[in-house]
Amino acid sequence: MRYVVAAIFLAVFWIALSGHYTPLLLSLGAVSVVVSIWLVYRMDRVDGEPNRLTPSAGLFGYLAWLLWCVIKSNVDVARRIWSPSLPVRPVWARLETEVETPLEKTLYANSITLTPGTLTTDVRDDHFLVHALNQEDIDELRGGEMQRRIRRLGI
Amino acid sequence: MLLLEILSGFCLLVGGFLCVTGGIGLLRLPDFFSRVHAAGLTETLAAPLLLAGIMLQMPWSLDLLKVLFIMILVLATNPTATHAMAKAALHGGQEPQIGNGNGQGETSSKA
Amino acid sequence: MLDAAILAVLVTMVLALVRAFQGPSVYDRILAANLFGTKTVLLIALGGYALQWHSFLDIALLYALVNFVGTIAVMRFFEYGSDTEEADNGGAR
Known part of the structure; x- marks a missing residue:
């Protein structure tokens, strides 16, 4: 079928x-x-058990929210690049995560990477390694709004 | 159709500006891992904006769908390519520079 | 507007080329090459539209795919096959 x-x-x-x-x-x-x-x-x-992402209203809602996040952080990174003093302080830190299924992990890691200013360098069982252009970006991720929205999708 | 024209011009201008910003960032930022962020800038918003700019000008045809496919493809492949690059760089012994990014920041000892 | 956008893409391509020549590490060069490839896709799409050459969109689509596969392939190569270049690297086989 x-x-x-x-x-x-x-x-x-x-x-x-x-x-x-x-x-x-x-x-x-x-x-x-x-x-x-x-x-x-x-x-x-x-491939033993293929994972499938079925399109749903919640997923599109999440993508719209992600687009808004991308726009916000784009403006932020662009401002930092153009300011003469170059106010970037790169950090590389552990991000504790609570996402469990492989799909959730994939979506979360990709969302972090897609947002400029943060970049997932490694995915482990209970944490990611995230490189960020500034401490604030990491703090925002630790606030966990993105993770809550992904978990609410229930995939 | 004036509104479409204005919207399309706006998309093209902002997209072009972000594109150049990414290029500047690629030159100005201090180390590989922060340059990845600058490259992400041009791929996550600038590319879709430019493509949306020409989509708004196009008449209804299959071409519209093709541009949409290009946009989805760029957006879907960008995180994977970025992740592959970051992972390969870590594997190859590059360490992210931590600190104020003037070249004298200490490197982290994690991983 | 279209001309300005094409000009911006061209300027970005030049900036990416400068980074690709400067290096310093091989990863910077690949990053710049990947960026250059994405900008080529945009240039083909925008230019094809400006000149009304419809088949250029197919080429842009194909180029986007090839660019992605190429970046992944080169990165796999440098991740696992670079004994000669970085001998002190514990991860390489």
């Missing part, structure tokens, strides 16, 4: 990228969809 959904998605994706509707090109597209599905099927046998 999952493969059918994936095949339909791939077909739509292919048509959107191609924009040609001649029989030859359509059959080539069909062949590539079949080959991709076959590869996914083979990969699934290697």
Whole structure:
């Protein structure tokens, strides 16, 4: 069932990228969809339990909030770069985390990296190593709002 | 359509400005790990803003969808590439510089 | 506006090239090269739109993919295959 959904998605994706509707090109597209599905099927046998992120309203809400965070920290970093005295004090510190599932960890680490000013350098069981341009950025992460929002997603 | 024009011009201008800011940061910041932040600046907001700028000017067509794909691709691959670079640099013996970033800050002894 | 944006992207590419030539470490160079690649994607997309060459968007899409894979590949290489360059590094095999 999952493969059918994936095949339909791939077909739509292919048509959107191609924009040609001649029989030859359509059959080539069909062949590539079949080959991709076959590869996914083979990969699934290697990868024991695949993790899937299903799109939901909460996820899009989180992404919108993340976008706002990205904008805020972009402005902050841009201001620091342009100010003549270059007010950056890089820190590299442990960030205690409470996220448990692999998906939550991935999302959290990627969100931290996507926000300019903070960068996940290592992911461990109960903590991340985070490099930040300033102490305030780390303090904001330790405040834990991002983590709470991710845990609320329940993925 | 004047509103779209203005919005698109705004996106292009801010995107271009952030782009140059990232470039300047890449030159000014003191060590590798802080330069990563400057590079992130140009990829997380500047690239989507520039692409959104041309999307707002485009007529409805498949091209619009393609630009959207480019935007999603850049946003999705950026953290992975950044993380790979930071990890490889740590592995390769680079230590983040801690402190005021003038070159004399002590390096951390963690990890 | 479009011209200004293209100019900004070009200026950023020059700045990235300066960092790529200066170094000092190999990672700085890769970082600059990755940034240069992303800016190339933007330049192709913006330029293709400015000139109304629609197929340029496909090239930009492809370039974004190649840039990502290339960065990852080079980083894997330097992470695990750099015995010659950094002999004192305990992590390298």
